[in-house]
Amino acid sequence: MENATNNTEVHKGLEGVIAASTKIGYVDGQAGMLNYRGYDIKTLAEQSNYEEVSFLLLYGHLPTREEYNAYATKLRELSKPDEDVYDVIRKIGAKTHPMTTLRTAVSIFAASDKAESSENLKDQEEMAIKLIATLPTIVGAIHRVYSGKEIIAPDKNLGYAANFYYMSLGVRPDPMESKIMDTALILHADHGMNASTFSAMVTISTLADMYSSVTSAISTLKGGLHGGANERALKMIQSFGTPAGAESKLRDMLERKEKIMGFGHRVYKVYDPRAKILKQYADYITQKNDRNLYETANKVEEIMINTLGSKGIFPNVDFYSGMVYNAMGFKTEIFTPIFAVGRISGWVARALEYVSDNKLFRPKAQYTGERGPLKYVPIQER
Numbered sequence: 001m002e003n004a005t006n007n008t009e010v011h012k013g014l015e016g017v018i019a020a021s022t023k024i025g026y027v028d029g030q031a032g033m034l035n036y037r038g039y040d041i042k043t044l045a046e047q048s049n050y051e052e053v054s055f056l057l058l059y060g061h062l063p064t065r066e067e068y069n070a071y072a073t074k075l076r077e078l079s080k081p082d083e084d085v086y087d088v089i090r091k092i093g094a095k096t097h098p099m100t101t102l103r104t105a106v107s108i109f110a111a112s113d114k115a116e117s118s119e120n121l122k123d124q125e126e127m128a129i130k131l132i133a134t135l136p137t138i139v140g141a142i143h144r145v146y147s148g149k150e151i152i153a154p155d156k157n158l159g160y161a162a163n164f165y166y167m168s169l170g171v172r173p174d175p176m177e178s179k180i181m182d183t184a185l186i187l188h189a190d191h192g193m194n195a196s197t198f199s200a201m202v203t204i205s206t207l208a209d210m211y212s213s214v215t216s217a218i219s220t221l222k223g224g225l226h227g228g229a230n231e232r233a234l235k236m237i238q239s240f241g242t243p244a245g246a247e248s249k250l251r252d253m254l255e256r257k258e259k260i261m262g263f264g265h266r267v268y269k270v271y272d273p274r275a276k277i278l279k280q281y282a283d284y285i286t287q288k289n290d291r292n293l294y295e296t297a298n299k300v301e302e303i304m305i306n307t308l309g310s311k312g313i314f315p316n317v318d319f320y321s322g323m324v325y326n327a328m329g330f331k332t333e334i335f336t337p338i339f340a341v342g343r344i345s346g347w348v349a350r351a352l353e354y355v356s357d358n359k360l361f362r363p364k365a366q367y368t369g370e371r372g373p374l375k376y377v378p379i380q381e382r
């Protein structure tokens, strides 16, 4: 085998490089399969809930009844952050993108933890649980303030997803709305070594704390190539107006070789299993209103599959998630923070897994600059 130190081949974006081992989740892009700790995503979406899935990701097994009760109770007890966090969210208001507010709010939240800088694994695990417990409250508060409304405290009688819905939208969800919210969070909980998860792992590999790791991940998720696609997919479908509008405008876009948001995936070359599940819920939730939006999306899907399906281009998770959140009443700018609420479990589970058998991340870059040594010219002579 070639010695890694002498290997001069550049893997741009680390594409194809295997940099860690994991037991947390597996994606098979050819088979359209995603599993968490060996459990198929479809089964978890149908039969589990977010509390159980986050336990599974963190601890590697489905909880017993006792473990579940203790974990779910702990999440509820830890769900309300200090007033400082709310104050900062109010102070920022609608001045910035909610992802910026989220990053700042998590930093303020860290300040309330005396063990904030601890490298101890048990402390890191406690921070992970605090973050899972509090993120929906923080994002809910950001959504309220961003919409010009009063912040709502968690309701200890509601489950994780229902509480997030309530704190964000101000009404308690019916059982079906609660199930859809739960499913959306489960579907976003983990997805291989994606960019934000990788960021979380790089930060914790320096033995920085879990709060630092999660703020890195939030910053990385913010970008349009990662968390921002659902927002853009929804805006595109809305701009088509009707199925007939989609027919003409989409064909023009394809002729101009434009990338259609919500389609295609680096890993999946078949229908994204998460999109399949969300499509059913988008169908259900747009029955009351937004039917035209769903039918327009369906037209887009039909044209895209007919045109590009043979190249492995199918709807991805972002195509239908935005439509579901929109029909629930979430503002478009909050779609990426909702993604963060789902992904928090994957971030912390993978950061903990990595740091428990740690190796500082330190890839190399191929130097293509001047080798010199050049003659140094004093500034007055240049």
Ligand SMILES: CC(C)(COP(=O)(O)OP(=O)(O)OC[C@H]1O[C@@H](n2cnc3c(N)ncnc32)[C@H](O)[C@@H]1OP(=O)(O)O)[C@@H](O)C(=O)NCCC(=O)NCCS
Binding pocket: 225, 229, 258, 259, 260, 261, 262, 263, 264, 265, 266, 308, 311, 312, 313, 316, 317, 318
């Ligand atoms: C995700 C993405 C970056 C993957 O890109 P990729 O791995 O380079 O895609 P592929 O190599 O499989 O593309 C195969 C062909 O389909 C085209 N294609 C891929 N995604 C497309 C899209 N969304 N719209 C139109 N054409 C697309 C490519 O241009 C390529 O065409 P070519 O054969 O003429 O060169 C890309 O599909 C994309 O930008 N999608 C839109 C953004 C999005 O929804 N992101 C969220 C991902 S979860």
